Amino acid sequence: VTVAQQPKLKNLMQAGYGVSMTSTTIFGAGSWGTAIGYLLSQKDVPVTLWGRDAEQLAAIKTSRVNEKYLPNVTLPQTLSVEADVLAAAKASTVWIMAVPSFAMRELFEQIKTTATDETIVINLAKGLEAESNITMSQVLEDVLPQATIFTLSGPSHAEEVGLDYPTSVVIAGKDLEKAKQLQELFTTNRFRPYISDDILGVEYGSVVKNVIAIAAGILHGLGFGDNAMGALISRGLAELVKLGVHLGTHRETLFGLSGLGDLVTTATSQHSRNRRVGELLGQGQSLEYIMDHMNMVAEGVFATKTVYQLAHEHGVEMPITEACYAVLYENASPLEKVTELMNRQLKEERL
Amino acid sequence: VTVAQQPKLKNLMQAGYGVSMTSTTIFGAGSWGTAIGYLLSQKDVPVTLWGRDAEQLAAIKTSRVNEKYLPNVTLPQTLSVEADVLAAAKASTVWIMAVPSFAMRELFEQIKTTATDETIVINLAKGLEAESNITMSQVLEDVLPQATIFTLSGPSHAEEVGLDYPTSVVIAGKDLEKAKQLQELFTTNRFRPYISDDILGVEYGSVVKNVIAIAAGILHGLGFGDNAMGALISRGLAELVKLGVHLGTHRETLFGLSGLGDLVTTATSQHSRNRRVGELLGQGQSLEYIMDHMNMVAEGVFATKTVYQLAHEHGVEMPITEACYAVLYENASPLEKVTELMNRQLKEERL
Numbered sequence: 189v190t191v192a193q194q195p196k197l198k199n200l201m202q203a204g205y206g207v208s209m210t211s212t213t214i215f216g217a218g219s220w221g222t223a224i225g226y227l228l229s230q231k232d233v234p235v236t237l238w239g240r241d242a243e244q245l246a247a248i249k250t251s252r253v254n255e256k257y258l259p260n261v262t263l264p265q266t267l268s269v270e271a272d273v274l275a276a277a278k279a280s281t282v283w284i285m286a287v288p289s290f291a292m293r294e295l296f297e298q299i300k301t302t303a304t305d306e307t308i309v310i311n312l313a314k315g316l317e318a319e320s321n322i323t324m325s326q327v328l329e330d331v332l333p334q335a336t337i338f339t340l341s342g343p344s345h346a347e348e349v350g351l352d353y354p355t356s357v358v359i360a361g362k363d364l365e366k367a368k369q370l371q372e373l374f375t376t377n378r379f380r381p382y383i384s385d386d387i388l389g390v391e392y393g394s395v396v397k398n399v400i401a402i403a404a405g406i407l408h409g410l411g412f413g414d415n416a417m418g419a420l421i422s423r424g425l426a427e428l429v430k431l432g433v434h435l436g437t438h439r440e441t442l443f444g445l446s447g448l449g450d451l452v453t454t455a456t457s458q459h460s461r462n463r464r465v466g467e468l469l470g471q472g473q474s475l476e477y478i479m480d481h482m483n484m485v486a487e488g489v490f491a492t493k494t495v496y497q498l499a500h501e502h503g504v505e506m507p508i509t510e511a512c513y514a515v516l517y518e519n520a521s522p523l524e525k526v527t528e529l530m531n532r533q534l535k536e537e538r539l
Numbered sequence: 540v541t542v543a544q545q546p547k548l549k550n551l552m553q554a555g556y557g558v559s560m561t562s563t564t565i566f567g568a569g570s571w572g573t574a575i576g577y578l579l580s581q582k583d584v585p586v587t588l589w590g591r592d593a594e595q596l597a598a599i600k601t602s603r604v605n606e607k608y609l610p611n612v613t614l615p616q617t618l619s620v621e622a623d624v625l626a627a628a629k630a631s632t633v634w635i636m637a638v639p640s641f642a643m644r645e646l647f648e649q650i651k652t653t654a655t656d657e658t659i660v661i662n663l664a665k666g667l668e669a670e671s672n673i674t675m676s677q678v679l680e681d682v683l684p685q686a687t688i689f690t691l692s693g694p695s696h697a698e699e700v701g702l703d704y705p706t707s708v709v710i711a712g713k714d715l716e717k718a719k720q721l722q723e724l725f726t727t728n729r730f731r732p733y734i735s736d737d738i739l740g741v742e743y744g745s746v747v748k749n750v751i752a753i754a755a756g757i758l759h760g761l762g763f764g765d766n767a768m769g770a771l772i773s774r775g776l777a778e779l780v781k782l783g784v785h786l787g788t789h790r791e792t793l794f795g796l797s798g799l800g801d802l803v804t805t806a807t808s809q810h811s812r813n814r815r816v817g818e819l820l821g822q823g824q825s826l827e828y829i830m831d832h833m834n835m836v837a838e839g840v841f842a843t844k845t846v847y848q849l850a851h852e853h854g855v856e857m858p859i860t861e862a863c864y865a866v867l868y869e870n871a872s873p874l875e876k877v878t879e880l881m882n883r884q885l886k887e888e889r890l
Contacts, residue, residue: 342769342770343765343766343767343768343769343770343773344766345764345765345766348764348765348766349766351764353763353764353766353767354763354764354766354767354881355766355767355770356766356767356770356881380881412704412705413696413699413702413704413705414694414696414699414804414807414808414810415693415694415695415696415699415700415704415705415706415707415804416694416704416705416706416707417694417803417804417807418693418694418796418799418800418801418802418803418804418805419693419694419706419707419796419800421799421800421803422694422794422795422796422798422799422800422803425794425799426794443773443776443777444773445769445770445773447773448769448772448773448776448799449769449770449772449773450769451769452768452769452772452773452803452807453765453766453768453769454769456765456768456803456807457765459765530705530707530731
C-alpha cells in the first residue's frame with residue numbers, strides 16, 4: 189500500500205471532524221506521541237509537545253518533522269514544542285501521556301502539582317508497572333487519586349496514523365461524559381475512537397498482546413509460516429482472555445479492538461517493534477544485542493515479565509507467556525520453547 | 540521464510556509419526572488434495588489420487604509433481620493416480636473428499652454404492668451447498684446416512700503443508716474413537732491434528748472465515764493498512780461467532796484453530812485466494828474478470844452467497860457478509876460499502 193493510493197480513501201468515515209475541545213499537551217515525542225500530535229494539530233487543536241530531548245524538540249520546531257521517530261510526516265504549525273515539563277503541563281488541561289510505561293510514574297509525579305480540577309489525563313502506554321504489576325491508569329490514579337483518567341488503545345501503528353490510514357481505537361475510562369468529549373476531540377474522517385468504561389479490560393488486552401506479538405515474531409524468525417501463525421494467535425487470544433476475565437474485565441473488551449484487534453495487527457504487521465524483537469530472537473540474536481540496536485522501546489519485553497508475574501500471582505496458566513519469559517529472561521532456546529508449546533497444545537484443545 | 544530455513548524446524552512436534560492405519564483415496568487433485576496426498580504418502584500411507592483431468596493425473600504419475608496446483612513439491616512413489624472414479628473409490632476405505640463444495644454431492648452420489656461398513660469419509664472442502672445452504676458433512680450424510688463422516692479443517696495453506704511447515708488442524712466428527720485413529724493416520728512431526736466432536740462448529744467457522752477474508756482483501760486492495768485489518772478481523776470474528784452460536788455450535792470451536800485461527804491465516808496471508816479475490820475487487824476489477832483469470836476456485840465467492848442467505852434465514856445480523864454480498868452480487872462499490880461498514884461499527888461497539 190502506498191501513500192499514492194490514499195486519495196481513494198478520502199470519503200471514508202465521514203462522521204465529521206468533531207469539535208476542538210481545548211488545547212492539549214503530549215508528553216513523549218516518540219512515534220506514537222508524535223503521530224497523535226499530528227492527528228490533533230491537523231484538525232487545529234493546539235498541541236504542546238514535550239520530550240526529554242530538547243535538541244530533538246528544537247529540530248522538530250524548525251523542520252516540522254520528527255526525523256528519528258516519525259519521518260515522512262509533516263507536523264502542522266498548530267503543534268508547538270516545549271522542553272520545560274512544567275511549562276508544558278501548564279499549557280493545557282488535557283494531558284496525553286505518551287512515554288513508555290517504565291517512565292510513567294516518575295513523569296506524572298513531576299507534573300501532578302500543576303493539575304487542576306479540569307485536568308484530564310489520557311494514557312497511551314501499553315504496559316504494566318514493574319514490581320507492582322499494575323496498569324498505567326492504576327499508576328496515574330495512585331499518584332493523583334482525584335485525576336480523571338482515560339486510556340486510548342487499539343490497533344494503531346503510529347506510521348499509519350501519520351499517513352492518514354483509517355484507524356479505529358477505544359477510549360476507556362469511568363467518566364463516560366468526558367469520554368464522549370474526548371471522542372469528539374480525537375475524531376477525524378480517518379481516525380475513529382469508540383468509548384468504553386472497561387478501562388482495565390482495554391489495558392490488559394493491550395499489554396498481553398505485546399507478549400503474544402513477541403511469540404509471533406519468534407515463530408516467524410524461526411522460519412514458521414502462516415499456518416503456525418493462525419494457531420498461535422488463536423491460542424494467544426485464549427490466554428489473553430483467560431487472564432483478563434480472571435482479573436474481572438469484560439470478555440467483549442478482550443475480543444474487541446483493543447484486544448483481538450490490536451493482537452492481530454501487532455502480531456502480523458512488519459511495523460511492530462515487539463514482533464521485530466521476537467523475529468531477531470528467533471534468528472538467534474541475544475536480547476542484549478537487540479535492545480542495544482533498537483531505536484525504540486519494545487514494551488513487550490517488559491510486559492513479558494510483568495504479565496508472567498501477574499499470571500503466577502493469580503494462578504492463571506499462560507503457556508505462551510511462560511515460553512516468552514523463558515526465552516527472554518532465562519536464556520532458553522526459542523526453538524525448544526516453541527516445540528514444547530506446539531506439543532503442549534495437543535493436551536489443551538477441547539476434547 | 541525460505542525452504543532453506545526449514546532444517547531448523549526438524550525437531551518440532553515430535554509426538555511421533557503415528558501408525559499407518561490403512562490405504563486412502565483422495566478425490567480431487569487441486570492444491571489441497573495434492574498436499575494431503577504428499578503428507579500421507581510421505582509417511583508411507585498408500586494414497587490413490589483421483590482427479591477429473593486424466594491428462595493431469597498422467598503427468599503427475601510421470602513427473603511426480605502437480606505442476607498446475609502444487610509445483611515445488613515432489614510426490615513420493617507411495618502415491619498412485621487413478622482416473623476411474625469407481626476404481627479409485629474401491630481402492631481404499633478412507634475417502635478424502637478434496638473437491639470444491641459445489642462438486643461434492645455429485646461426486647459422492649457417483650461413488651456411494653462402493654462404500655462399505657468400514658468406509659470413512661473425510662471432507663476437506665470449506666463451503667456450504669448452494670440453495671440448501673447445508674454444510675458438507677450434512678451433504679455427505681444426506682447422500683449416505685450410514686456413512687461415518689469427518690471434516691478436517693484449520694489454518695493450513697496447501698503450499699506450506701507441501702513444504703513441511705508446521706501446521707495444526709482439527710478433525711471433527713461424532714465418532715471420537717475413529718477420529719483418534721484418523722488423528723494418528725495424519726500426524727507427522729510437522730502436521731498436528733486435534734480432534735473435536737463439534738463438526739458443525741468446525742464447518743461454519745471454515746466457511747464464514749472465507750467471507751471475512753474477501754472483505755480483508757477488499758480493504759487491502761483499497762489501500763487500507765494494518766490498523767484497519769485489526770479492526771476488521773475483530774468484527775469479523777464477532778460475526779462468525781454470532782452465526783455459529785445461533786446455529787448451536789460451541790464458542791470454543793469458533794475461537795479455536797478452525798475458526799479464529801483459520802480466519803487470521805486466511806485474512807492476512809498472501810497465499811489466500813479468497814483474500815486475493817477481495818484484493819482485485821478493491822482494485823476495481825470485476826468479479827467476472829477475476830473468476831475468468833483465477834487458476835483455482837475461491838470458495839469464499841460462493842460462501843458469501845450461502846452465508847448471506849443463511850444469515851437472513853435465521854435473522855442473524857452480519858454486516859461484513861452483507862457488504863461482501865453487495866460488492867460481489869449487486870455491483871456495489873467496494874469503497875462505498877467499506878465506508879458504510881466503518882461508519883456502522885460506531886453504533887455497534889459496546890457502549
